[in-house]
Amino acid sequence: MRLVTHNMLQCHVKGCNSNNFPLQLSDVEIEIQETDFNPKFLRNMLSKLEWNALVKTALEINITTLPNVLPNDLDEEFLKMLHRVLLETHIKQGQMICPNCNHTYPIKDGIPNMLLSETET
Amino acid sequence: MVSAFGSTCSSDYQIRIIDSFAYLGFKGDIDLKNPEVTFGVLEDYGLDSVPPLEPFMIYFGRLIASGNRDLIQTFNLKKRKYIGNTSMDAELSLIMANQALAVPGKLIYDPFVGTGSFLFTCAQFGSFTMGSDIDGRQIRGQTDRSVKSNVEQYHLQGKVLDTLVFDICHHPWRDNLWFDAIVTDPPYGVRAGAKTLGRKNPTKRPLTIDGTHEGKDYYPPTKPYEMSEVLSDLLEFAARFLVLGGRLVYWLPTLVDEYSSSDLPEHSSMRLVSNSEQNFGQWSRRLVTMEKFKDNIIGERTNIHNVRGVDNLSSVYKKNDVNSNEAETTNTKEKKKPGHYLFREKYFSSKSDKKQIWTRNKDQNRDDDTDNTT
Ligand SMILES: [Zn+2]
Numbered sequence: 504m505r506l507v508t509h510n511m512l513q514c515h516v517k518g519c520n521s522n523n524f525p526l527q528l529s530d531v532e533i534e535i536q537e538t539d540f541n542p543k544f545l546r547n548m549l550s551k552l553e554w555n556a557l558v559k560t561a562l563e564i565n566i567t568t569l570p571n572v573l574p575n576d577l578d579e580e581f582l583k584m585l586h587r588v589l590l591e592t593h594i595k596q597g598q599m600i601c602p603n604c605n606h607t608y609p610i611k612d613g614i615p616n617m618l619l620s621e622t623e624t
Numbered sequence: 625m626v627s628a629f630g631s632t633c634s635s636d637y638q639i640r641i642i643d644s645f646a647y648l649g650f651k652g653d654i655d656l657k658n659p660e661v662t663f664g665v666l667e668d669y670g671l672d673s674v675p676p677l678e679p680f681m682i683y684f685g686r687l688i689a690s691g692n693r694d695l696i697q698t699f700n701l702k703k704r705k706y707i708g709n710t711s712m713d714a715e716l717s718l719i720m721a722n723q724a725l726a727v728p729g730k731l732i733y734d735p736f737v738g739t740g741s742f743l744f745t746c747a748q749f750g751s752f753t754m755g756s757d758i759d760g761r762q763i764r765g766q767t768d769r770s771v772k773s774n775v776e777q778y779h780l781q782g783k784v785l786d787t788l789v790f791d792i793c794h795h796p797w798r799d800n801l802w803f804d805a806i807v808t809d810p811p812y813g814v815r816a817g818a819k820t821l822g823r824k825n826p827t828k829r830p831l832t833i834d835g836t837h838e839g840k841d842y843y844p845p846t847k848p849y850e851m852s853e854v855l856s857d858l859l860e861f862a863a864r865f866l867v868l869g870g871r872l873v874y875w876l877p878t879l880v881d882e883y884s885s886s887d888l889p890e891h892s893s894m895r896l897v898s899n900s901e902q903n904f905g906q907w908s909r910r911l912v913t914m915e916k917f918k919d920n921i922i923g924e925r926t927n928i929h930n931v932r933g934v935d936n937l938s939s940v941y942k943k944n945d946v947n948s949n950e951a952e953t954t955n956t957k958e959k960k961k962p963g964h965y966l967f968r969e970k971y972f973s974s975k976s977d978k979k980q981i982w983t984r985n986k987d988q989n990r991d992d993d994t995d996n997t998t
Contacts, residue, residue, distance in 0.1 A: 504788075505785055507785065508785060511797055511798055513798045524798060547730075551800050551802060590782075614760065616760060619790075619794060624794045
């Protein structure tokens with residue numbers, strides 16, 4: 504799972520409607536896979552992502568390159584750094600924990616399992 | 625260069641056509657392998673399985689650009705490392721990507737991703753793609769055959785972003801206009817396991833889960849996912865999560881005798897772009913393309929039912945052995961049920977000939993992928 508995807512997800516346990524994002528990464532195994540740079544897509548996604556949540560999540564896995572505030576000028580150097588964080592950083596194994604209800608969503612072989620049991624839906 | 629589509633032509637015939645242009649008096653060398661200029665002759669024999677002796681029309685012109693028909697070969701299911709019984713044939717998957725307006729920089733999502741057919745074709749045209757499915761086993765496949773191995777086979781690692789395991793009825797997406805298009809083949813029971821989380825009979829005691837849903841092999845208890853529910857969920861999801869102008873492209877199976885165009889589900893934020901039939905005799909499936917043209921209003925529901933043709937349909941239900949649970953829902957006499965309603969029951973309760981039609985046509989599609997002589 505890439506960090507761009509992580510930023511799109513929230514806890515969806517029944518009744519867990521506030522403070523349920525971003526899911527906290529835990530026990531993760533990270534892998535970097537280089538891919539083609541596409542500034543158009545990054546700009547498109549940037550307008551939708553929660554920047555503060557992204558910075559917080561990146562810090563959880565020791566990525567310190569993101570500024571606390573999204574700059575106004577999105578130059579190529581900045582977008583390339585962002586490309587590395589959002590699209591080239593993969594979480595191969597680990598867990599995502601809801602900050603509100605502590606529900607744990609496992610990630611195995613890069614695939615997050617967001618299924619809930621019957622009592623949770 | 626002489627080629628044929630939907631038939632073959634002998635090399636003698638090809639040479640005769642080429643020679644027939646001798647009077648033009650072109651002086652240059654003939655190089656069939658790497659020509660600088662290519663002229664084409666198009667003989668139109670129509671669509672009949674028995675073609676006429678003479679073509680209806682002959683066209684002549686210079687080749688200025690080629691289409692992408694060779695992609696049908698690239699994505700041919702026979703050459704794909706990992707497929708399932710729900711994999712969509714290559715040509716239709718490519719057409720769906722076109723209908724979705726898949727271009728570089730967009731984000732396209734398949735909420736019933738299965739083995740991933742649309743992730744690949746949409747990504748081929750430069751879009752970024754994501755998929756989810758309630759059945760993680762389909763996504764994971766076996767060790768060396770999986771959605772991931774297909775992504776690698778087509779060198780689309782940079783475009784197919786992620787696949788996730790969840791039920792689209794209980795999805796974890798944050799509220800936002802994330803997707804430029806949704807491209808999907810929903811599980812109507814015609815395919816493997818049309819299921820949604822929950823129990824068919826809610827009065828039964830729930831199973832003890834003991835936390836194993838976090839393990840990789842956990843597959844939750846499911847109940848049938850009625851087609852009308854699938855459609856409601858799908859349109860409401862699209863209206864909520866698509867960007868304005870974004871498209872929803874999906875398949876809708878219908879019984880031919882009962883179908884009318886008013887059966888298509890409607891939503892106040894979505895308008896119909898196209899509705900194309902692929903006919904299999906008694907039933908067909910329709911490739912439906914819709915566009916989100918208005919902002920979604922929270923609470924706005926999908927409108928599936930319409931009021932015409934009640935009698936016509938109720939006779940079908942009487943003939944079929946539907947269980948009490950479903951009979952209850954079909955007893956609503958005031959409303960006509962659309963031609964896809966309870967499609968699964970009708971499909972599986974009818975004689976196996978329908979299924980054979982389906983299989984045969986599917987095989988034909990696959991054969992067509994390889995039989996085009998060029
Ligand atoms: Zn939660």
